[in-house]
Amino acid sequence: xxxxxxxxxxxxxxxxxxxxxxxxxxxxxxxxxxxxxxxxxxxxxxxxxxxxxxxxxxxxxxxxxxxxxxxxxxxxxxxxxxxxxxxxxxxxxxxxxxxxxxxxxxxxxxxxxxxxxxxxxxxxxxxxxxxxxxxxxxxxxxxxxxxxxxxxxxxxxxxxxxxxxxxxxx
Numbered sequence: 001x002x003x004x005x006x007x008x009x010x011x012x013x014x015x016x017x018x019x020x021x022x023x024x025x026x027x028x029x030x031x032x033x034x035x036x037x038x039x040x041x042x043x044x045x046x047x048x049x050x051x052x053x054x055x056x057x058x059x060x061x062x063x064x065x066x067x068x069x070x071x072x073x074x075x076x077x078x079x080x081x082x083x084x085x086x087x088x089x090x091x092x093x094x095x096x097x098x099x100x101x102x103x104x105x106x107x108x109x110x111x112x113x114x115x116x117x118x119x120x121x122x123x124x125x126x127x128x129x130x131x132x133x134x135x136x137x138x139x140x141x142x143x144x145x146x147x148x149x150x151x152x153x154x155x156x157x158x159x160x161x162x163x164x165x166x167x168x169x170x
Contacts, residue, residue, distance in 0.1 A: 002118050003108055003165035008051055011122055011164050013044065018077055023086050025120075026055055027074045028066035030113040035063040036099050038090030041154075042075060044124075044161075051161040053126045056134070056154035062094040064155070072112035072127050073159055076120035110163045122166045126159025 018024065019042050026039045043054040053075055057064050067073060078086055085103040092099055100107070108118045110125035117123065134153045139145060 002168050003116060003120060003123055004168045005110075006164050006166050008124070008161050008164035011166060013122065022077060022080055022083060023090070024075045024077045025086060025089055025117060026057070026063060026067075027076065027115045027117070028063055028070045028072075029115055030070065031109055031115075034100060034107065034115040035066045035094050036089055036105070036115075036117075037061055037063040037094070038086050039075070047158055048129075050129070052129070052158050053124050053161055054156060054158050056156055058154050059152050067155075067157060070112070070114075072110075072114040072125055072162075073157065074110060074114045074116045074123055074125050076117040076123040078117065078119060079121050082119065108165075110165070116165060120165070120167070122164070124161050124165070125163035127162050128157055129160050130156075130158040132156050 020040055023038050023040045024042055025036050027034055027036045029035055039055050041056045046052060055073070055075065057067050088103055089099050106118045107115045110116055114125045116125065133155050136145070136153070
């Protein structure tokens with residue numbers, strides 16, 4: 001399987017069923033080393049009249065360091081038949097195991113040598129535009145606090161969608 005590059009506006013995405021159900025795999029790194037983690041929180045749309053993808057990563061996550069040190073990140077959404085790999089990447093830390101090897105992921109590389117999972121249904125490569133820490137001072141609804149019982153607050157990364165990919169059609 002292999003991803004082909006397409007215009008971002010050609011992707012027909014049902015984001016409300018993906019995030020929170022199937023979830024995405026966030027990757028940061030390059031051809032020398034990459035990290036992957038499951039994300040259930042993501043936003044796709046336009047920010048500052050730019051096509052954007054927004055992801056959220058806690059500082060405790062192993063991938064956080066690469067999100068901080070690399071200019072680009074990717075988001076890959078696997079088909080449901082590979083959902084076990086999404087779950088695996090969500091419950092295991094890259095500090096303890098090589099998730100890319102364990103899941104037998106084959107990678108492709110986009111702009112900035114950003115890794116993508118080539119068996120994804122679709123994937124985006126994003127260039128970081130804006131980074132900000134979420135904090136309890138910004139909370140206006142107490143339901144938000146349920147996500148913060150033990151670990152730290154997420155950092156929000158707004159990335160410009162610079163490349164979009166989907167599974168090649170024969």
